[in-house]
Amino acid sequence: MNRQKAQLLLFTLILINLSSCVAKKEFDALFNEKTNLETENAELKEKLEIAEEKISRLEVQVEEFKSKSEVLQKDLDFLQEQFNTVQGEYERVNQLYKNLLNNSNELSTDLAQQQQRLLAIQDDLEIERKKNLELAEDLAKREARVAELEKLIADKEQAVQQLKRRVTDALLNFDEGELKVEVKNGKVYVSLAEKLLFGSGSNKVDEQGANALKQLANALKGNSEINIMVEGHTDNVPISRTSQYMNDNWDLSVMRATSIVRILVSNGVNPEAITASGRGEFSPIELNNTPENKALNRRTEIILTPKLDELFQILETY
Structure with missing residues (x-):
């Protein structure tokens, strides 16, 4: 604004100094030019005010964005920390899973072996059960013979x-x-x-x-x-x-x-x-x-x- 006023004052002095020697035609041309400049200046002033208003709004938005950015950065830092924690927990759990998987394979192998042993034991038990049945039958026969023998001896x-x-x-x-x-x-x-x-x-x-x-x-x-x-x-x-x-x-x-x-x-x-x-x-x-x-x-x-x-x-x- 100061710059524009200085230019206008300088221009006025020049016109005064030259007014005596400048023809009216030139005066009119200069006046038109002055008018145009004033119009242009007014437009520029208006545009400047609009621009300044936009700048003010943008500065507010910038401040808002800065505040939001700081909040978002904090959130990002917190999320990064959470991510690092979760990542560590994931790695720990993943290692546990691998260990469990290995143990599961070992347990599966051991379970298969135990099942084979159980089947063998069941087979042995079935054999023993049959033997016991045979022994029980034989014992019953022997008891009957003993009873017969005891009766015969008593007789x-x-x-x-x-x-x-x-x-x-x-x-x-x-x-x-x-x-x-x-x-x-x-x-x-x-x-x-x-x-x-x-x-x-x-x-x-x-x-x-x-x-x-x-x-x-x-x-x-x-x-x-x-x-x-x-x-x-x-x-x-x-x-x-x-x-x-x-x-x-x-x-x-x-x-x-x-x-x-x-x-x-x-x-x-x-x-x-x-x-x-x-x-x-x-x-x-x-x-x-x-x-x-x-x-x-x-x-x-x-x-x-x-x-x-x-x-x-x-x-x-x-």
Whole structure:
């Protein structure tokens, strides 16, 4: 604005100085030019004001943009910081994922191995289950056999006791010193003293002994479920007389047993179920050191044994 005023003043002075020597035509031209300049100046002034107003608005906008820019920069810095944090977290999580992936592969391999082991164990369990079933079936069969065996043994024991009572009842009229009936090891033992059956050194049964044997035969005959062993025994005193058929106590014990067998068989005892044997002096029940003990050793034992064919058949199945 100052510049324009100075130009205008200078121009005015020039016009005054030249007015006297300038023709009117020139004056008019200059005046028109002045007018044009003033018009142009007014337009320029108006444009300048408009420009200044625009500049003011732009400066305000610039300040606003600067403020916004600062806020945006702060936001950008914050977001960058957040991004860096998230990026670090992502890298950490990604590493964890890779580790988990590796572990997952290892776990998958281990799981496959464990599944194979489990299948093998299941196969083994199935085999063991079948074995257990077989064992259970076998055990049930064995228990049934044991029960059958126990019943058979109980029946045999009962039969032995019944046989003992039957024999005892048949020989009630004889003294205990002459004979004795007892059960040992599941067998009935009828022990007959020498004085009841034989004279000293003789193998011939006397009348009293024959009567006892007949009563015993009546109790035994018809019973097909027993085996009978007639076993002769002596003391350790050698026989006083020898012969072609009797050389020692052993021969004497056997011949006495044979004599008893013949009487039993002749009175109805099954000969297929009876056996004669002699033990001589070699199975004493007492030491041969007194006359009383020697008398006890001179005896004949009739051993009655229940047949155990059924029992043996059961045992053979085990």
